[in-house]
Amino acid sequence: MGDAIVDVIASCDDAFLTRHNLPKGSMQLLTPAEADTLYSAMGVAREMSGGSAANSMAGVAAMGGSAAFIGQVAEDQLGMIFEHDMRALGVRFDTPPLVEGPPTGRCLILVTPDGQRTMNTCPGASHELSADKLDRELIASASILFLEGYLFGPEKPRAAMMEAIKVAHAANRRVAFTLSESVCIAGRKESFGRMIDSGGVDLLFCNEDEALQLTGRADLKNALVELSIKVPTLVVTKGAEGAVAIENGERIAIPAAPVGEVIDTTGAGDLFAAGFLTARSKGASLERCLWTGAIAAAEVIGHYGARPIADLKALVKL
């Protein structure tokens, strides 16, 4: 469950980010007017379907897993593109489009020569997703409900997420959540903390920075200890330094999978989660789950766009 968004990907230099006050590697929400201004200033772009959890589901399907996506587009051309790409991947996607209201969301992604991506999201219809759009049978049937932090920000989809968690847990299913930096800002952090404390999350994905922000601690080790007490499975991605998982007192660390040239880091975390979840749903060991995530992440940063191009199923050999 996550943002239903089309990525608009363009290259830029570091000076462009500075000129537009965009912290490199960050994600910010833009108003439609702000998005139009930034788009006008951006270079030639290519459009590809995106969205963090949607990218993950694309990855799950590419690795031979069974995936569905819940998220909301509008009835417009970008929405049709998003729908097409989900279904073409074999991802079930039945959330009805928003008929009246803002257009399908888009994310203006600026890729600098070092491969880092800076994301500028105009969420549109995506953030109007409400609980009545949930397919409860679908959620109850899935072994894992996977939730994306970006969609936890705005009130309406946050309420829908809380409802989805109830449905999943009532059906005795597991709930996985990927922190996104926007979860960690004021207001959201507190409601997210309460959800974790109440046992809402069985498996938490985050990076080191998000772990620090969420716990409010200055020391990473302490932050991870705190989080690992609250969630049964904690998975922390560390970029080029690999990843670590803490589960039932067990702690496993792996290095990053080898990459050729880093072209565009968009989707690295999404594909890591995809690999981990696919392996887990097939009953693989914790270490194998980490490795599968690392291999999927390595594939996606070797090219433009946040969805796999290579034959991931063959690469991960699950």
Added chain:
Amino acid sequence: MGDAIVDVIASCDDAFLTRHNLPKGSMQLLTPAEADTLYSAMGVAREMSGGSAANSMAGVAAMGGSAAFIGQVAEDQLGMIFEHDMRALGVRFDTPPLVEGPPTGRCLILVTPDGQRTMNTCPGASHELSADKLDRELIASASILFLEGYLFGPEKPRAAMMEAIKVAHAANRRVAFTLSESVCIAGRKESFGRMIDSGGVDLLFCNEDEALQLTGRADLKNALVELSIKVPTLVVTKGAEGAVAIENGERIAIPAAPVGEVIDTTGAGDLFAAGFLTARSKGASLERCLWTGAIAAAEVIGHYGARPIADLKALVKL
């Protein structure tokens, strides 16, 4: 002046083309219903602005030339994408969008593992371009008016093209025309032949197949002799075998520029024309014009999409 279209690019295998009765390497026009059916069957796609002459103008701008584009999008999301990409390249594009009528055109491009592209165009607003949308001052100010054969098919834009030629010649400017296979079908071939006979075209780009079809001859040599008598400058592209130009009795042939792996041949002819026209507008020799075209074409077939990615200006060193 040409089609204003967004490309929807997906990979497929040869069996997919056979199943859908699509001759490899061809271009066909689809009704909206046919396009929807094919799109549903296609795999995951990426969207990039396209259109034959529009790709050429993108190339001219990338090589440091001064370019403008005349073509018609609709007032919708794909139209906004097309406009953005033209302007982001530095191509002047002021044709007002169509307010009521069909949506912005799209071209479903299927790329097979051998790098060949099969194009399926749903032209939409693009083929509703009428003569009253022409910017006559712009046409009169340009040293070369470049026309795309695909847009010569439908009646309304064909009339607009004939009008544009009049404006250009009245201002003592040159007219270049690129044959597209669709020019060569019944009805269009005759009106195009009349235009050539009346001195409407100063510079004609075509490939060998188009030369045979247009002249109705079985022998290539005779076809080129016939065409070279009718147009002051004839430029024939021959794929991997290079290109040849015939002008004022002079005949110059060059081999193709070296390419690494052929990824996607979409835009090869468009970028060849771009290189030739840019060099010509800067007063380069006929041989230099051919080489510039060959270098630009070689760049574009090394990656997905019909517009240059590398620094063409540096590559062609004009």
